[in-house]
Amino acid sequence: MKTLASYDAIPYESIPITETHVDGLAALGRLFGVSTADPRRCRVLELGCAEGGNLLPMAFYLPDSEFVGIDLSARQVADGRRLVAELALGNITLLHRDVMDGADDLGRFDYIIAHGLYSWVPAPVRERLLALCATNLAPDGIAYLSWNALPGWHTRAIMRDMLRHHTREASDARVRLDMAYLFLEEYGAALAAEAGDLAPILETEVEYLKQAPPSYLYHEYLTETNEPMLFSDFMTQARGHGLRYVADVDLHTLLPETLGQAAGQVAAEIDEREARIQAMDFMRARRFHRSLLTHAATPVYDVPDLAVLRTLAFHADLSSDAEIDLRSPAAQPFVTATGSRYAVKHPLAKAAAMWLTARYPGGVAYTELYQAAAGIVATHGDAALATEEDALAGELLDLLAWGGVRVALDATPRANEPPARPRTHTLARAQLKHGGDCVASVRHTAVHLDEAGAHLLGLLDGQRDLDALVTAMRARLDPSLDPASIRDGCERLLWTFARNGLLETS
């Protein structure tokens, strides 16, 4: 049986890739004028799906949509199928197949996802992948392709060259991985001392790789094929297959105004869109793209349409330690649960951030968000600013461009407090049982659990209250630990679980 031995030996950590969620892809496509399919009733194909860790949570939460995953590694597909069977999901199929064999028998798809595939396969497979997108994408479909970009990847390639050279004699994947980690340990300090101008870059690289998951280190730095390219070359290939660029999911990379003044001015003077993006890639020394494509025949706007933005829904988890100033447009820092910081200025945007956070992981439609924010500003801030709706739309777009808020079609409210006797959600329970330390949140983020977190999540059977959970955790943890700190830790984790939608709500 044909398989991909390297991924059978070192399976890829298969987790939700937030930016590939079809609800977000649908909304982004619409912002650029594509009439994307309703994510609740669509067909989705993922190429190089590994164990299905990205596709499966979408299939779980969107039962009326259909999901097909293709991967050449027999082991990963078999592992993924076990979880699909355990959850008895009838709307997802994982196929052990080579992209080279195409998907003519699978019909058209509204969304095609290929994350971590395009740069990591040889040129003929890249061609086939684009041809498959052109053939199998529905007329208003969106294809998401991530790929390593130049010029930024040149700096990463220095470390890759060294690691590949250092491990070249070994054939066993695990041995090569061990050698690579040893190299990072042993050479790290020397590189810092001896590498001259390159020392800061190499030091950062070494630290980055020491923290990276082993499967990433192996398949990015030790694997044979990893071919970063320029945006213009990527687009030449895509156009050759009748595909057109829609946007990148990292919207700020399309907008000259997100660069410093000098660079922004140079970029803004370049009329042709793709040439402008290429120039901005140079200025940012960009190393990664997450590009959305559609058919060449589908018209696409150059910039996001603010009128469409006003028809969409938003979700965000942004908090601020400071007292929120609703009287002036002074910038205030807001921080996501993962520590990313955003400066929010207009009182309406600050009030919107508070409103979204109070509802997270639920979504809020723009019209409701504006009404709520205007009500808060009128009551607790400068009422004259409450009517500046344009400012809210503009700042939301800015936050969206930088990843501070996410856009969606789904505005469903969701519970976000732990009940008295919490019960773990079916999907999270199955993922825990499957042996991972990562479960999927309802917002398609990867929730990594340490041992205590995984144990607590496993204990939530709907029978135990907080006292019973603390007693059970004390029995599991070091008995000399202060009971009050165990209680605090349990409470904090239960809130985290609730805000990630990991608990049953009825």
Ligand SMILES: C[S@@+](CC[C@H](N)C(=O)[O-])C[C@H]1O[C@@H](n2cnc3c(N)ncnc32)[C@H](O)[C@@H]1O
């Ligand atoms: C870097 S991993 C990315 C996995 C997953 N998409 C993710 O990002 O988490 C690449 C995946 O593509 C699969 N793959 C590589 N070449 C393939 C081919 N020709 N046909 C199908 N799958 C392939 C590998 O088995 C592997 O699971």
